[in-house]
Amino acid sequence: MSDQDCIDPFRAERQAHGILIADFVGETIPMILRHADVRQAAKDWTIFSSDAPMRVPIPSEEGVRSVRQLPIEADPPLHTQFRDLLKPIFLRPLAPDYQARIDALIARLIEAATAQPEIEIVRGFALPLQSRALTYLLGMPEEAAEEWIGWGTHVFHDGEDSTGKGATLDRYIRGALDAADVVHGTDFFAILRRATVDGRALTIDEMIGIANLTFAGGRDTVIHSVSRIIAYFAAHREELAALAADHKRIAFATEEFVRFISPLTHIGRVCAHRTQLGSHDVQADERISLCWASANHDERVFEDPGVVRLDRSPNPHLGFGSGVHNCLGATQARAILRSLIQQLATQTSAITVLGEERQYEEQTDYRRWVGFESLLVHMER
Numbered sequence: 167m168s169d170q171d172c173i174d175p176f177r178a179e180r181q182a183h184g185i186l187i188a189d190f191v192g193e194t195i196p197m198i199l200r201h202a203d204v205r206q207a208a209k210d211w212t213i214f215s216s217d218a219p220m221r222v223p224i225p226s227e228e229g230v231r232s233v234r235q236l237p238i239e240a241d242p243p244l245h246t247q248f249r250d251l252l253k254p255i256f257l258r259p260l261a262p263d264y265q266a267r268i269d270a271l272i273a274r275l276i277e278a279a280t281a282q283p284e285i286e287i288v289r290g291f292a293l294p295l296q297s298r299a300l301t302y303l304l305g306m307p308e309e310a311a312e313e314w315i316g317w318g319t320h321v322f323h324d325g326e327d328s329t330g331k332g333a334t335l336d337r338y339i340r341g342a343l344d345a346a347d348v349v350h351g352t353d354f355f356a357i358l359r360r361a362t363v364d365g366r367a368l369t370i371d372e373m374i375g376i377a378n379l380t381f382a383g384g385r386d387t388v389i390h391s392v393s394r395i396i397a398y399f400a401a402h403r404e405e406l407a408a409l410a411a412d413h414k415r416i417a418f419a420t421e422e423f424v425r426f427i428s429p430l431t432h433i434g435r436v437c438a439h440r441t442q443l444g445s446h447d448v449q450a451d452e453r454i455s456l457c458w459a460s461a462n463h464d465e466r467v468f469e470d471p472g473v474v475r476l477d478r479s480p481n482p483h484l485g486f487g488s489g490v491h492n493c494l495g496a497t498q499a500r501a502i503l504r505s506l507i508q509q510l511a512t513q514t515s516a517i518t519v520l521g522e523e524r525q526y527e528e529q530t531d532y533r534r535w536v537g538f539e540s541l542l543v544h545m546e547r
């Protein structure tokens with residue numbers, strides 16, 4: 167299989183049928199592949215529902231958690247209530263001093279990286295960046311990130327024992343909720359303890375479900391994006407120069423990386439009732455997949471989809487999803503990735519890849535390049 171096939175393994179099926187009937191651990195799930203169809207299905211939550219605890223991710227997560235993640239595993243109006251509750255937290259990156267904190271964090275990481283002969287980017291740069299930046303979003307001390315860094319690149323799947331990892335996260339969240347200062351606290355856990363929906367306090371499972379998603383979502387996605395952007399500019403140094411001082415170009419480049427990489431391949435929905443997908447009959451309660459990665463390489467929408475064009479505009483990618491569940495963490499992800507690109511341009515003069523091990527999403531019916539298991543580079547100031 168060529169590199170290009172692993173970047174867009176859905177091309178043939180997208181062009182021929184628009185649907186790939188794929189097997190995920192014994193469950194047959196039709197994947198919607200075309201941009202227009204994915205967008206339409208993402209809108210139709212009355213048909214393609216998210217009200218499905220543990221079953222929105224594919225494969226499903228019954229084995230690694232026992233609470234419904236919120237707001238992602240709910241439909242309106244419940245979804246809207248939880249999302250509205252969380253918006254003030256997730257929109258913190260828009261505050262003027264927030265970007266400066268992210269910039270300072272990345273400047274420190276680049277300084278440390280350039281002071282060494284070599285650095286392993288995934289665990290030595292991207293993981294600490296993601297976790298420390300998350301402390302800013304959650305209003306917690308930066309030291310809190312040290313424990314989170316110990317969980318690895320994925321809260322469930324980095325290592326052998328996914329169930330044990332799920333239990334570790336659950337214990338951590340329960341402990342943090344218990345320890346929160348409900349009266350005076352300003353951090354995420356204190357806010358959850360004080361929060362209300364419909365005039366009532368949140369249940370403990372709702373608080374855990376929100377925190378679980380907050381730690382799980384936006385972890386490997388950010389880490390893969392950071393690592394792949396660094397690898398890209400190691401190979402295409404000349405493209406960085408044009409970006410250095412231009413915020414608009416950096417914003418375009420960030421969207422293009424999210425489109426091209428599509429860090430989250432797809433997500434599930436459960437059919438509320440029997441539905442026809444192309445020639446495929448989907449029964450009530452069966453799952454379908456919204457394949458963001460395929461939609462983002464749809465040649466009907468993107469010219470030369472297999473090419474990174476840093477000035478691509480318009481760029482209606484679905485990397486952050488579409489419809490009511492579009493990514494709540496997108497402002498955080500953008501703040502990180504934009505700052506990274508800018509500082510790679512201004513704070514480094516060369517990046518050389520010394521070694522890499524790619525990470526693929528391996529399924530019965532496709533193999534997709536998502537990121538790196540490890541990426542060893544030499545970074546020069």
Ligand code: HEM
Nearest residue numbers: 237238383384387388429433485486487491493494495499
């Ligand atoms: C490049 C990085 C990221 C990518 C590609 C990404 C992708 C996505 C996608 C595709 C969805 C839609 C899910 C659906 O329709 O069911 C989503 C939802 C979500 N993401 Fe992200 N995400 C990223 C970063 C983050 C970060 C950093 C956080 C948190 C700190 C986060 C938190 C969430 C939450 C809470 C939702 C659910 C929103 C809702 O249900 O209303 N994401 N993300």
